[in-house]
Amino acid sequence: MAPRTVARAFDEFDENLNLDPQERRKAQTRHQEITDCLTDAGIAASTFLQGSFARKTMRKPLKDVDMVILLAEVHRPAWGGDGVGGPAAAMSAIQIAVTARFPGARFDGEDTPAHALQVSFPDCTFTFDLVPAFADPDGGEDIFIADREQDQWEWSNTRTLNRVISQRNQATLGVFVHQVRMGKEYKANEPLLDELCGLAVESLTYAVIFKKMPHDRALLALFAHAATAVLGKVLDPTGVDDLAAEWTPAQRATYSQAFNRAAARAREAVALAADGEHAAAIDIWHSLLGESFPEPAAQTSSQALAGLVGGSITSTGRAVTSQRAAQPNRPGRSWGSR
Template identity: 25%
Template structure:
């Protein structure tokens, strides 16, 4: 029977992307970028979202592909509304990949490739000519363009991970797996942003699994602060939880509170030396990929 620390190490390794998934994702990213360049002429692309921040988990599904356009490229600019520009992207993708049905979303267009199951959320972005590194992306629900900076998101995540001695990203991945098992009541990015702050008050004890303590700490922090206003990490766009319905927030808080109680029980069993009991509770929280033997 593994200790809790050993079980967590094995579980965390199982969440990591395989080398083949990484290669295939990058190959498909290049194909999508080349296809869009033939039609709309983006200047460059950024692999953003959880993949870009190295917080994506297996199995890999949708990858955010941030396409940067100059304001004048392809007739874009103030005269083109956000939904109209997204429709241009959708049309270009469907022309380049016959038989694929691209899906219009609030800020992106999704296209999935058969065989791998990997899809891309293509986010068109207009570079601000006066402020390098600041981009305008469409928001259909708002009917307007909003500001974003995915490179700043990556930087903020990396800095928080460094403060946590490289343990934050594995914890974020584990929280995401838990969220999947709950039916995703909380948007993944909101969980990440809360984790950046929550990890700062984490003080692990030396005689218990650090990852187990980190999970328990983040569950409690998130349950207590999910109703707070969470600014966008780059300080540009609307708050991260601005588009999350109250029902989802309440449900997320209830699930996080329940997880907090179960995690506290697991820590107590580990403290008493009952590794099978502690691991069984963590398996209830984190699913069948968490090893108990």
């Protein structure tokens, strides 16, 4: 069997990040069932999905599905004004209709989000967040979503976000969303990035990946860009919201440190792969991206010895014949030499 290459390891990594196909189909089916329920009841004109599940940038496991309920225009006079209880009334009507169609449904069990009615179904391992909204009366992409805490309808460009991510994915021949998931996996395995939101990773990737490129080079580009980008504004992919507006200087420094370190190791791995040291490169990527990334083949004693003679030592401690690992190997003079 031929040794695993870095490209093949990334293909396996990509497969490991995919949502469970049965859960994905279940979510799509339930979305359609809820849509039919609410349109039949005259509550919704239509629905659409938003969030990372809709954009295909969600890494497993599937935990929640965000679903926008575009309310029928007949309800705008009663529910559409601010300060008149409209958002709460819309959610109440949705709850009544969904309960009638799905008697076992539970609402707001794990959380009570301001903008959504959270629904759990006994036959699903994930929740749905149902977001009531009114369409833009001028016919644009914008919508106005419910906020039951503030009793108002808030502007949202979530459909624009869906569109620009889809367009970028098409421009990269379908690899962009996969590379976003890989970036999110690095975040999940890096404690210094615990407070960084997933959309920030998506936005940082969007800012630097414009065309199809190999996964390892795409992640290197992401890490190198993010190391400095987190020190300033981080605009969402629509270019409207600064996701970093409330970050503290300490958070910015911490995020920059994590991405700087990742960039250095990714740069090392890319250089080693170019020199044919695929197992060593895979070892570095495994250390960066966690258990979902394949482990490398074990290094034999003869391979280690060859690397110790004039090669270099990787950041994960492997001796390689390439000179481009993290630490050069400089053997001392033999005993008795002059």
